[in-house]
Amino acid sequence: MGLIMPQRVSLDTLNKSDKAGFVRALDGLFEAAPWVAEQSHPRRPFATVAALHDAMMAAVRSRPRQEQIAFVACHPDLAGKAARAGTMAPASVAEQAGLGLDQLSDAEFQHFEKLNGAYRQKFGFPFVICVRRQTRDAVLDSFERRLVNDVDTEIATALEEIGHITRLRLVDRVEGAGAPVVTGRLSTHVLDTYHGRPAAGVTVELFEVGRSARALLTRVTTDRDGRPGRPLIADSPLRVGNYELLFHVGDYFRSCGVTRDSRPFLDMVPVRFGIAEPEGHYHVPLVTTPWSYSVYRGS
Amino acid sequence: MGLIMPQRVSLDTLNKSDKAGFVRALDGLFEAAPWVAEQSHPRRPFATVAALHDAMMAAVRSRPRQEQIAFVACHPDLAGKAARAGTMAPASVAEQAGLGLDQLSDAEFQHFEKLNGAYRQKFGFPFVICVRRQTRDAVLDSFERRLVNDVDTEIATALEEIGHITRLRLVDRVEGAGAPVVTGRLSTHVLDTYHGRPAAGVTVELFEVGRSARALLTRVTTDRDGRPGRPLIADSPLRVGNYELLFHVGDYFRSCGVTRDSRPFLDMVPVRFGIAEPEGHYHVPLVTTPWSYSVYRGS
């Protein structure tokens, strides 16, 4: 059974559409809420995709509390029965699948069911989170942390998460000029202060660090300027989570002829860091000699 | 069945002993080689334990090549049948047990047997290594690396290792003045350059990093001067191997009220390093803020 993704549309076309066409083109963006598009239509034209998104979120935020709760309540459970039964909106299906939430073991499924149940019972609406901005462990951390909040905090948090969800969906759906929607970036750089030059040819591995294990996301080699030849994370937003960059410093200095030890002081240098704002720029350089290194959040 | 360790003796007593008493007091120090003590007796008095050790090693080194090979050949296999059968000298028993070499699984035992066999076949004498200066993985690394050497290199290496073995045995056996025998040291220190002061109350864990896993060796907390309240490794020499210090930087800055993030940029900071010379001083400080850190081999 194929998953039919809606066609992309240009911002220009949207700006020229009548209400029916406008609502149709943005169908499914806000879960079961065509009124969001309807109420945004009169505010055309939009200069950027970001402006369109702002208008749609403003429509949501202008509703009374009860309507906002009802709107939040329309969202599917995370890794819930809807995912297994195939009754979820196409965008949600793809998003939850991105974290493997459609292929949980029975034990994991039951853990999520238990958290979903506890959350619904306390707040009266499902737990909403933008999974595209989260690693699987970060989703669990967030679930446990948010369960202790009060209901007003959770309504606000749910709307904020819906803001993230729909912003990323809009970027996929609407072609606009410029770079109107911010997505974060992870970059690195290796400086060799033994020689006073960029470190070329250093193998760097990026891991996602989970509760119980770490998973290799990518392996790159630095170029003549000490930077990876390609992005560490491409074609997708950053995710909230914990990460490790592993720099093969020992191999590098051996290949330069600086060290010949079979057991150097520095060999594999791990740098572990958290990403809390996936829309930010995380530059994590390494400045190193065979006997020292410095790490910092750069820019 | 108890393991009877020889009694400690003072250097002064040794210096005043006749040859028979001298040889008896140093029995078992050099594996099956009372002649080493005999030939060293005339060089009394010894100012330090180190001087006594130098004299004994000089006796070994002055022998012709064939006698040196015969001397090396008297040593037991590593993790070999002697260990299982209980026919090894008491000191060797204790030393090999220190690495758990007396309690290998059958698969591990067979791996060692295979290496022992290959080594003996190539060189005509057993693989000798000072296990008290090595982690288990470092023993395996060394075994594999030394198998490719030529016989002269291995005779020299075996004598050097016997030097390490007997030096550490002497330290246990003979009470001398001063600090005549060097043993290495591992230390750390945490500086907080956010506040410009030592970081007090930081949890620091020390792990041995093996081929497949890492094992917690100790957990300490830094005092008001940013140093562990007690030695990281006490009552034993350092061992060749790979290590990781894990600094709980996130908890520290949370407890200072500097960060409140549930997911800070820096949380657990791992610093991985190799020890190649267990007689050296390895000072591995951390200079840190919530957004940066530096590591170096200090002094």
Next chain:
Amino acid sequence: MGLIMPQRVSLDTLNKSDKAGFVRALDGLFEAAPWVAEQSHPRRPFATVAALHDAMMAAVRSRPRQEQIAFVACHPDLAGKAARAGTMAPASVAEQAGLGLDQLSDAEFQHFEKLNGAYRQKFGFPFVICVRRQTRDAVLDSFERRLVNDVDTEIATALEEIGHITRLRLVDRVEGAGAPVVTGRLSTHVLDTYHGRPAAGVTVELFEVGRSARALLTRVTTDRDGRPGRPLIADSPLRVGNYELLFHVGDYFRSCGVTRDSRPFLDMVPVRFGIAEPEGHYHVPLVTTPWSYSVYRGS
């Protein structure tokens, strides 16, 4: 005309003295105020010199405001006519001479006179500062800054400065056990992370950095542990002020054979820092390669 310094006395002797002997032994410690010693006498015995000092300062602080002002008013002007006319207490003479305040040029003398006049006119008592804790420029900075305070702040500040003055005088006068009175310390250390070892043989110069010029205080060479063979500042307390350590890094790496450039990237490395608390420990290490360095306030 010789300057007669009072004889040193032991804390033990003081503790056993009658009131007259006690007051005589501490004569001149508090400017023109024998009552301070008198009122402290009943609180004998004192466990430490610091406890004696605390008792004497408590006697001052327990007096009513008007008496405190009168007490402050007994102090001589800084670099004033008393200094030129030779009518100042011996301790004050030596202290002011330590900064060269007895040998000012006419222009400098007039600048101080003007500040002294303005201060007296505003507050009704002279400007009191512990000159032994200050560089000359720091005295001027402080003078200008304190002139804008209100009178209560200045009474409190004057008493605090008298606390510093008399604490340092007590240390000179009374021999006590232990190290009861804190004096600060300036230290340095040079680490070479090109080789992974302390940098031995590095020339380090210490300058006082004044408003218009810098003055060389001392020149040292690092020993095998990368530390100066002798204290940077000895036999005197630290002084509030600005300083520069100048590390001859280029010469060091040239002498190691690492660089041969006539114009290396790093040659003379200046590290400029302020000392605001002369009772603190200022450890200012340098961690360096030919292409990088790090500086921090260590411990």
Next chain:
Amino acid sequence: MGLIMPQRVSLDTLNKSDKAGFVRALDGLFEAAPWVAEQSHPRRPFATVAALHDAMMAAVRSRPRQEQIAFVACHPDLAGKAARAGTMAPASVAEQAGLGLDQLSDAEFQHFEKLNGAYRQKFGFPFVICVRRQTRDAVLDSFERRLVNDVDTEIATALEEIGHITRLRLVDRVEGAGAPVVTGRLSTHVLDTYHGRPAAGVTVELFEVGRSARALLTRVTTDRDGRPGRPLIADSPLRVGNYELLFHVGDYFRSCGVTRDSRPFLDMVPVRFGIAEPEGHYHVPLVTTPWSYSVYRGS
């Protein structure tokens, strides 16, 4: 009396010129040596300005030793009588004026005359150096250092310097596509690892550090990305010499509200470095907190 600079010409025009036009357009580029242009003419077309320069230098290098000496001998003395008498080629006039060599005091003029005389007497040709790549002190350093060389080294050095001189003249004279001729660059960047972000609004001063004094070259303020809003050195090549960047770190942290001390540990942070290859990229970032900083040659 006006200084007439030759008109700029495009590489395309040069490639299409006949020999007479080609030589005329490049007149004065190589001091009194039209044969250099003549011999390069047949090698047209040139893809880049750099290729044209390579061809011209190849023509010089292909000449026999005696002709090379004669060619070098045609160059004017540095800060010599020709400069005062106005008999020097227009390009040389402008270049020497750039360092103020046309406005020396009598004492300085005599010092240069003495060096020029000693050099000519030893080698038989004048001291040639590309002054546009040098600070005044670097010229003097170089003069003194080169006087001890042998004649072959000096012929080679003179030709290398003529290569630099004519490369920079060509860049001024010929408009070519792309960026065919490398000129160096000096840049900086300030990272604030107290907050984990670029340091915006930091005043940074650049000084040339001479033998006896330092001269302010420029003062900039860092932008939101922690970089100077404009190049530190613009519109001219870097010069061999010693430099100091002075970072106003104390003001920055005061303006952030981090420190309120009138005398912070770090206030003005000087970073002194040498530029030996003016064609290189010198990136000199500062990574700082109120209590620490790191400096390195970056990229």
